[in-house]
Amino acid sequence: MIYFDNGATTFPKPRSVLNAVNRALRLYGANPGRGGHSMSLKASEIMYECRGNAAKLFDVESPDKIIFTYNCTTALNYVIKGILKKGDHAVISSLEHNAVVRPLEKLKEQGVDYSVAEYSYNDDETIDNFRNAIRPNTKLVICTHASNVFGVRLPVERIAALCKIHGVLFCVDAAQSAGVVPVSLKESGIDFLCTAGHKGLYGPMGTGILAINSEYLPDDIIQGGTGSYSLELKQPKILPDRYESGTPNLPGIAGLNEGIKFVLNRTESAIERHENQLAKLLYKGLNDTQGVELYVDMLKHSKCLPVVSFNVENLDSEETAQILDKKFGISVRAGLHCAPLAHKFFKTEERGTVRAVLSVFSDYRQVDYFISSVNKICKYKRVKKGCN
Amino acid sequence: MIYFDNGATTFPKPRSVLNAVNRALRLYGANPGRGGHSMSLKASEIMYECRGNAAKLFDVESPDKIIFTYNCTTALNYVIKGILKKGDHAVISSLEHNAVVRPLEKLKEQGVDYSVAEYSYNDDETIDNFRNAIRPNTKLVICTHASNVFGVRLPVERIAALCKIHGVLFCVDAAQSAGVVPVSLKESGIDFLCTAGHKGLYGPMGTGILAINSEYLPDDIIQGGTGSYSLELKQPKILPDRYESGTPNLPGIAGLNEGIKFVLNRTESAIERHENQLAKLLYKGLNDTQGVELYVDMLKHSKCLPVVSFNVENLDSEETAQILDKKFGISVRAGLHCAPLAHKFFKTEERGTVRAVLSVFSDYRQVDYFISSVNKICKYKRVKKGCN
Numbered sequence: 001m002i003y004f005d006n007g008a009t010t011f012p013k014p015r016s017v018l019n020a021v022n023r024a025l026r027l028y029g030a031n032p033g034r035g036g037h038s039m040s041l042k043a044s045e046i047m048y049e050c051r052g053n054a055a056k057l058f059d060v061e062s063p064d065k066i067i068f069t070y071n072c073t074t075a076l077n078y079v080i081k082g083i084l085k086k087g088d089h090a091v092i093s094s095l096e097h098n099a100v101v102r103p104l105e106k107l108k109e110q111g112v113d114y115s116v117a118e119y120s121y122n123d124d125e126t127i128d129n130f131r132n133a134i135r136p137n138t139k140l141v142i143c144t145h146a147s148n149v150f151g152v153r154l155p156v157e158r159i160a161a162l163c164k165i166h167g168v169l170f171c172v173d174a175a176q177s178a179g180v181v182p183v184s185l186k187e188s189g190i191d192f193l194c195t196a197g198h199k200g201l202y203g204p205m206g207t208g209i210l211a212i213n214s215e216y217l218p219d220d221i222i223q224g225g226t227g228s229y230s231l232e233l234k235q236p237k238i239l240p241d242r243y244e245s246g247t248p249n250l251p252g253i254a255g256l257n258e259g260i261k262f263v264l265n266r267t268e269s270a271i272e273r274h275e276n277q278l279a280k281l282l283y284k285g286l287n288d289t290q291g292v293e294l295y296v297d298m299l300k301h302s303k304c305l306p307v308v309s310f311n312v313e314n315l316d317s318e319e320t321a322q323i324l325d326k327k328f329g330i331s332v333r334a335g336l337h338c339a340p341l342a343h344k345f346f347k348t349e350e351r352g353t354v355r356a357v358l359s360v361f362s363d364y365r366q367v368d369y370f371i372s373s374v375n376k377i378c379k380y381k382r383v384k385k386g387c388n
Numbered sequence: 389m390i391y392f393d394n395g396a397t398t399f400p401k402p403r404s405v406l407n408a409v410n411r412a413l414r415l416y417g418a419n420p421g422r423g424g425h426s427m428s429l430k431a432s433e434i435m436y437e438c439r440g441n442a443a444k445l446f447d448v449e450s451p452d453k454i455i456f457t458y459n460c461t462t463a464l465n466y467v468i469k470g471i472l473k474k475g476d477h478a479v480i481s482s483l484e485h486n487a488v489v490r491p492l493e494k495l496k497e498q499g500v501d502y503s504v505a506e507y508s509y510n511d512d513e514t515i516d517n518f519r520n521a522i523r524p525n526t527k528l529v530i531c532t533h534a535s536n537v538f539g540v541r542l543p544v545e546r547i548a549a550l551c552k553i554h555g556v557l558f559c560v561d562a563a564q565s566a567g568v569v570p571v572s573l574k575e576s577g578i579d580f581l582c583t584a585g586h587k588g589l590y591g592p593m594g595t596g597i598l599a600i601n602s603e604y605l606p607d608d609i610i611q612g613g614t615g616s617y618s619l620e621l622k623q624p625k626i627l628p629d630r631y632e633s634g635t636p637n638l639p640g641i642a643g644l645n646e647g648i649k650f651v652l653n654r655t656e657s658a659i660e661r662h663e664n665q666l667a668k669l670l671y672k673g674l675n676d677t678q679g680v681e682l683y684v685d686m687l688k689h690s691k692c693l694p695v696v697s698f699n700v701e702n703l704d705s706e707e708t709a710q711i712l713d714k715k716f717g718i719s720v721r722a723g724l725h726c727a728p729l730a731h732k733f734f735k736t737e738e739r740g741t742v743r744a745v746l747s748v749f750s751d752y753r754q755v756d757y758f759i760s761s762v763n764k765i766c767k768y769k770r771v772k773k774g775c776n
Contacts, residue, residue, distance in 0.1 A: 249594025
């Protein structure tokens with residue numbers, strides 16, 4: 001079995017991640033921050049260690065500014081809903097995921113508006129588009145670090161600088177890039193970074209992170225018990241408690257902690273190098289295959305993530321994925337990938353795309369097999385077409 | 389080590405739960421509902437199976453009306469924020485957790501008001517208090533099934549009937565009771581039930597459930613990718629997608645599935661019988677110990693959950709818990725338990741309480757050891773006091 005659906009969630013996970021989840025469940029499965037006994041303290045310790053490692057990875061001032069959430073979507077909702085109020089305006093890119101678009105569409109009901117700045121292969125043009133989209137009432141710019149469908153990257157450091165000039169808050173959706181593309185919140189001035197724990201950070205599903213690098217704090221969207229200031233009927237304002245109500249996903253966070261340590265040890269640049277080499281081979285192989293449509297020239301746009309979206313001529317993307325699964329034992333995702341704007345931009349909103357995403361565990365052999373499998377599908381299609 | 393902090397999270401978990409989490413991580417750790425390949429379909433299957441088992445446990449019409457959340461707090465926020473709008477009024481009991489009170493306090497900023505109906509040992513009085521608190525603009529009644537600090541239960545079936553008469557929606561916080569006290573949503577007419585997956589349902593932390601038994605659906609609070617209707621910029625209205633944005637906690641839900649099956653197999657009434665027998669022994673033993681203060685007469689109020697809150701004379705609750713942990717290897721929670729209203733009601737808001745909560749894995753030997761340990765603390769305190 002070959003798993004190239006790492007854009008949805010990475011698989012396999014490092015052994016240390018599985019062991020950590022297992023240990024958390026078996027040895028210190030107590031509620032962190034809600035008891036003074038040894039097991040609960042051990043649980044709190046692991047959470048704090050994970051905050052520290054995430055703060056290190058994203059270069060955030062303090063572990064307390066790492067907020068654990070259910071997933072990246074929740075983190076994005078916290079930022080978007082916590083900042084934008086009636087009369088406010090936001091700017092997003094034309095590559096955004098529904099995790100950004102749908103909360104904004106919802107906020108329209110409350111008098112919040114947003115504009116879409118077109119992505120361009122030319123960074124200067126992208127920056128111009130963002131600049132032109134900013135209005136006097138723009139309060140927040142949100143954009144993905146890299147498209148989850150096409151892998152193209154946005155110049156987030158430059159957008160951060162633009163936002164600083166205009167006094168606008170800036171949030172990056174790093175769901176697809178975290179663990180692959182290094183980012184420093186302190187250096188770049190990105191105010192908020194939201195990411196999934198279960199993709200490039202190799203943690204289990206059920207983990208997300210909101211990293212804060214801003215003095216301005218979003219309003220809290222979810223309130224409840226925090227294990228702190230229990231007599232107060234109001235949500236406490238201290239971090240991370242303000243944004244972490246109720247029992248956290250301790251086993252998941254214990255796993256995420258090991259996932260982040262795995263990334264820190266290997267380094268993101270080494271991971272990026274490995275994955276990009278393979279992605280380029282994959283791209284080249286598919287590009288040389290008659291009957292394959294590709295959307296982004298990965299050899300020309302070398303800063304792409306290891307995400308290869310394609311289609312086989314005359315085949316629905318879902319159909320191609322089905323054949324890859326059933327006949328060749330290859331897992332990929334097909335369809336629309338929850339990113340309608342990106343599909344419109346690349347004109348794939350009708351068919352969707354087949355998306356192959358690599359991980360640190362992918363290897364040359366797998367890429368070869370993948371290319372030859374797609375090759376066989378294309379050949380079979382051509383033969384079949386010839387017979388008709 | 390004796391773990392009596394099952395009110396915060398149950399420990400240990402059944403072996404089947406640990407195995408299911410492990411299997412989900414190792415064998416089918418793909419994103420459910422976001423791919424058509426075998427691993428993703430297997431993941432979706434497990435989620436659907438868990439929905440079915442939860443629907444069976446709570447007697448809900450359809451598995452689609454089981455919503456998976458991060459925790460019970462999130463589920464409660466979904467109901468409270470999704471229903472109450474400016475000008476609306478809610479009624480809660482005087483035993484509520486901060487997971488209910490804090491979201492309501494937040495909504496005050498938006499012109500929502502709430503009243504507190506006093507709990508009484510006499511169910512008729514409790515019902516009268518709820519009836520008197522309902523106003524013409526009351527839209528929602530929320531109350532805990534049982535106090536997380538004192539174990540006393542509210543007559544939720546009767547409150548549900550009252551709500552039906554007044555045309556008011558009714559939500560039960562079953563964080564502490566689910567898996568111990570049987571409840572039928574269809575029969576009782578409870579509209580919404582929120583619960584944690586990691587307490588009496590024996591799932592891992594990071595799991596919560598919102599069970600819906602109402603035609604009226606709360607507005608959605610969090611929006612994002614659902615893997616469905618991907619071209620739509622608006623959140624889809626179908627269930628469960630509407631309330632489940634972003635990647636779910638698949639390994640957690642796989643574990644929860646086994647936890648619920650464990651409860652269904654043992655039956656809640658057998659679990660309740662076992663835990664209550666032990667809790668009564670524990671209560672009796674502590675009641676016979678000189679220097680122990682107890683708050684609810686468990687022998688008189690036989691419908692209590694297996695939750696025993698107490699204090700040792702002249703000792704802070706945290707101090708008692710510390711001694712139990714360090715000297716006797718016993719894990720309990722002390723302090724305020726995130727339920728300020730309940731502590732005010734029982735006049736323990738200054739000291740908090742030491743809380744011992746049993747699980748299906750607790751046994752007589754543990755209860756005996758617990759009682760003798762508290763006994764030793766009391767004796768030591770008395771001797772020490774005598775020396776002074």
